[in-house]
Amino acid sequence: MDIDTLQGYAYFFLxxxxxxxxxxxxxxxxxxxxxxxxxxxxxxxxxxxxxxxxDTPVKSVSDKKDK
Incomplete structure (x- = not known):
């Protein structure tokens, strides 16, 4: 097995x-x-x-504070 074949396998698996x-x-x-x-x-x-x-807002915001 030469270096070209090893590089081909490494490239494929990577x-x-x-x-x-x-x-x-x-x-x-x-x-x-x-x-x-x-x-x-x-x-x-x-x-x-x-x-x-x-446009309509994504999330509506109300002026009233929830307690």
Whole structure:
């Protein structure tokens, strides 16, 4: 087994390992959309798209204080 064959195998297995790692990370992000307090921050992704003055807010805020 020469160095070229060894480099080919190493490149292939590194590519497979990084691809599996990337898909595992993406799955982890979409599985755990909410944080510990229960807030889903993916809703805030539309703030950049819906930023007109007439658009509805992502989360409504009331002036009344809850006690």
């Amino acid at each position: 590519t497979v390992f990084l691809t599996v790692g990337l898909y595992a990370y993406i799955y982890h992000l979409y599985k755990n959309k909410k944080d510990e307090s229960g807030v889903d921050y993916e809703e805030y992704g539309n703030m950049a798209l819906n930023d007109d003055i007439d």
